[in-house]
Amino acid sequence: MNRSLSEYQGLLGRYLRPQRARVILLAALLLGSIGLQLLSPQIIRAFIDTTQAGGAGDTLLIAAGIFIAAGLAQRVVALATLYVGENVGWNATNALRADLARHCLRLDMAFHKRRTPGELIERIDGDVTALGNFFSQFVIRLAGNALLIVAILLLLLREDWRVGLGLMLYTVVTFLALGAVQSLAVSRWEAQRQTSAEHFGFIEERISGTEDIRASGAESYIMARLYGLIGALLRSDRAAWLASNWTFVTMNFLFVLGYAFGLGLGAYLYSQGDVSIGTAYVIVFYIGMLSAPLEHIRTQVEDLQQASASLNRVQELFRIQPQVREAPRAALPAGALEVAFEAVSFGYEDELGAGNLGLGARDVALGAWSQECEGRAAEDAVRDIEVPSPKPQAPSVLDDISFTLAPGTVLGLLGRTGSGKTTLTRLIFRLYDPARGAICLDGTDIRDVALADLRGRVGMVTQDVQLFQASVRDNLALFNKRITDAQIERALGELGLWEWAQALPEGLDTRLAAGGLGLSAGEAQLLAFTRVFLKDPGLIILDEASSRLDPVTERLLERAIDRLLAGRTGIIIAHRLRTVQRADEIMILDRGRVAEHGRRALLADDPGSRFYGLLQTGLEEALA
Numbered sequence: 001m002n003r004s005l006s007e008y009q010g011l012l013g014r015y016l017r018p019q020r021a022r023v024i025l026l027a028a029l030l031l032g033s034i035g036l037q038l039l040s041p042q043i044i045r046a047f048i049d050t051t052q053a054g055g056a057g058d059t060l061l062i063a064a065g066i067f068i069a070a071g072l073a074q075r076v077v078a079l080a081t082l083y084v085g086e087n088v089g090w091n092a093t094n095a096l097r098a099d100l101a102r103h104c105l106r107l108d109m110a111f112h113k114r115r116t117p118g119e120l121i122e123r124i125d126g127d128v129t130a131l132g133n134f135f136s137q138f139v140i141r142l143a144g145n146a147l148l149i150v151a152i153l154l155l156l157l158r159e160d161w162r163v164g165l166g167l168m169l170y171t172v173v174t175f176l177a178l179g180a181v182q183s184l185a186v187s188r189w190e191a192q193r194q195t196s197a198e199h200f201g202f203i204e205e206r207i208s209g210t211e212d213i214r215a216s217g218a219e220s221y222i223m224a225r226l227y228g229l230i231g232a233l234l235r236s237d238r239a240a241w242l243a244s245n246w247t248f249v250t251m252n253f254l255f256v257l258g259y260a261f262g263l264g265l266g267a268y269l270y271s272q273g274d275v276s277i278g279t280a281y282v283i284v285f286y287i288g289m290l291s292a293p294l295e296h297i298r299t300q301v302e303d304l305q306q307a308s309a310s311l312n313r314v315q316e317l318f319r320i321q322p323q324v325r326e327a328p329r330a331a332l333p334a335g336a337l338e339v340a341f342e343a344v345s346f347g348y349e350d351e352l353g354a355g356n357l358g359l360g361a362r363d364v365a366l367g368a369w370s371q372e373c374e375g376r377a378a379e380d381a382v383r384d385i386e387v388p389s390p391k392p393q394a395p396s397v398l399d400d401i402s403f404t405l406a407p408g409t410v411l412g413l414l415g416r417t418g419s420g421k422t423t424l425t426r427l428i429f430r431l432y433d434p435a436r437g438a439i440c441l442d443g444t445d446i447r448d449v450a451l452a453d454l455r456g457r458v459g460m461v462t463q464d465v466q467l468f469q470a471s472v473r474d475n476l477a478l479f480n481k482r483i484t485d486a487q488i489e490r491a492l493g494e495l496g497l498w499e500w501a502q503a504l505p506e507g508l509d510t511r512l513a514a515g516g517l518g519l520s521a522g523e524a525q526l527l528a529f530t531r532v533f534l535k536d537p538g539l540i541i542l543d544e545a546s547s548r549l550d551p552v553t554e555r556l557l558e559r560a561i562d563r564l565l566a567g568r569t570g571i572i573i574a575h576r577l578r579t580v581q582r583a584d585e586i587m588i589l590d591r592g593r594v595a596e597h598g599r600r601a602l603l604a605d606d607p608g609s610r611f612y613g614l615l616q617t618g619l620e621e622a623l624a
Contacts, residue, residue, distance in 0.1 A: 011311065015092040015135060022088050029081040030144040036074040038151055041285040043067045049278035092135035097128050100317060108322050109431045110348070118204030122197040123317060127310040130193070134307040142300050145293035152286045152293075160275065163265055163283055167290065170258040174294060177250050188240040190309035195236040199229045255291050262287030324433050328450035332457045336407035336569045337441045337538035339428065344401045344437035346427060397423045399592040401437070405585070407538075410570035412583030412600065414614065419589040421573045425541045428571075429460055441539065459532035460541040465524040472501070473508040476530050483534060491533045495560040497526055522557065529560045540570045542579075586611050 016023050047063040101124055104111075112120075149171060157164030206213065206222055213222055263284055270280040398420045405411050413421050427434055430446055439446050446454055467475050476491075477483035485508065492498040500523075504510040512519065519527075532540065542561070562582070574580045586603050588596040588610050596603065596610045603611040 011096075011131075012135070015095050016088070018095075019088055019091055022084055022091075026081065026084045026088060027144075029077055029084060030141070031147075033074060033077045033081060034144060034148045034151065036070050036077065037148065037289065038155065039070050040067060040074070041282050041289070043070065044285070045278035045282045047278075048281055049276055089132040089135045093128050093132050096131065096314070097124055100124050100128065100314060103318060106322055107320060108324055109426070110323075111320060116201035116205045119197045119201035121204070122193075122200045123313060126196065126200075127193055127313050130310040131307050131314070134304065134311075138300055138304060138307070141296060145296045145300075148293045149290065152289055156283065156286055159279055159283055160269060163262065163269070166261060166265060167258065167287065170254070170261065171290070171294075174251070174254045174258070177254060187309075188236070188243045190312055192233075192236040192240040193309050193313055195229075195233050199233050202226065202229055251294060255294060258290065259287060324430055324451075326451055327448060328453070329448045330444045331453055332444065332449055332538065333442055335538055336567060337457065338407045338443065339405040339411075339539065339569060339571070340440040340443075341401045341403050341424075342438045342440065344398055344427065344434045344439060345396055346398045346423060346432065346434045346436075347396045348423075348432075397592050398427075398434075401592075401594060403587065403594060403597055405569060405571070407442075407569055408567065409585060410565055410572065410583045412580040412586045413571055413573045413589070414580065414586065414611070415589035415595075420592045421589055422543055424589070425460065425543055425571060425573065428539070428541065429458055430454055456535060457537050458539045458541065459535050459537035460543065461525065461528045461532055462543040465528040467512055467519070467524060467527065469513060470511065471508065472504060472510045472512065472527070475512060475527055476508075476534065478531065487534065488530070491530050495530060495533055495563050497530060497556060497560060500526065500556060522554065525557060526560065529557065529564060533564055538568060540564055540568050542570065542572045542574075588614075 043063055043066055047060060047067070050059055050063065104120060104124065153164055153168055153171065156167055202225070206226075213219060266275075266280045266283040266287070269275045269283070270277060275283070401420075401424065413424065415421050423432075426432055427439055428441075428446070430451060433447065441449070441454075441457070470479070473485065473488060476488055488508065489498060492501050501507060561579075565582070570583075572579060572583055580586070581600075583600050586596070586598065586600045587594060598609070600611070603609040604615060606612055
């Protein structure tokens, strides 16, 4: 706990400082609540002693009225405290969620390849939610309850020094015991949060692959793995709660001892005539009041146990830094960009490992195999299978790639699956940095350009288009309110897509389902092309963007591609002969190396070129 004290302070300072006014109000409300709680027993003592002395009825009525008013005021203050505290907590955690999500979005693709979306959702939302009480109540309530305990002890000392000293000793022992058991649960809660993240990640990934699982008959295998994860979650959750319950048991045991001691001492003092019946009541009442702040502190410590585990995981994410670093020293000019690769080599060494296999051949193959097993449960069959873990290797995906693409030139990039075509374009977009060599745009090393500038001047359209549950307008502008309808309409018009957009049920206001359900693959590509056109980039990368089009939208897209590439440099990865025919130059990659590069017309007329052979055999079949 001590090693994280600076982290707690830093986190509190960062996310509570913008809410100083609310935090001060929350502190004032808590102090007011403490004062009202301490006032009530004093009123009752005056009432009891006045009654014993035969005091006037008016005095008793006034005391009763003050007691009722104080009780009502205390409840109102408690409600206001809860309201303000929840606002503070939600504002702080929402800001933390935004920062954490922004940080994860800046991390390298290797980071996202190693983690499932479900795991990241659980870590960004679930772990931060566990910190809500820490932000809204922990420090103030801990300080407030500690202040209440000190005030009670001082009042007891004033009544009788023996009672005060005895309860002081009891409070010290309670806090020492609390500190001893608190650390037991932190590691267990951290393990529980990690197990929960793995559980959600597994569910999210398998649900998205339902069709492949069913088609391969892998249901039994998937369920066997799910049962294992559920069992692990049960064990980790049970261990965390059992460890936390040690705090509860310790607190209640010590409270019973302390209450018995105080009750006996108050009765003894009254029987000896050292205190009045009203004072004896106050002593017992204040001893009873000690249970509430001690219980609140116990609850806060339990929350701190969970918050500590979540904080460790949040800080772990923040400590991960991207390998693609920004060092902006230059800016890219307007217009078409020159592209130059200078002895570039690259391999996906950071993405290797057994944990990176995800839902793929292993799940499908083992699932199908488990269906064939007779006389054994599916989980037993799966358990007997030995799957060798892949050895960490870093094969070179691109090896010593060098070429120059003049501004305004369109390059057709060809090669078999795995030859490095997509990797080459990812390096230009700076999703990764090359292991060796340099990539320059208009003579400027892309590592010297700010990422926002680079990605604003380079447009990319891939086969998979990410669409959001929002209007067509928001999907085109990517929620950028600075892009007007006039700009969107002009872009659609220039691409020849305005009539298509008008044919949508509600035009630009047509709402799309998550993932673009309701649109064909071709229509989704049309939206992606318009997005890129709105950026007005100098370099266009089309990564097999026309490989899944229906015939109707293919004609629209062909016109859009011609308009999009006009006056811009282009790189087209294609398996279709029609698409590559618009290229000025052709480059063929083979096992990460440049096998052939030249003007398309010259290569097409050269019987000795590979491109000539592709044209004769059929591009789609040769490159499959």
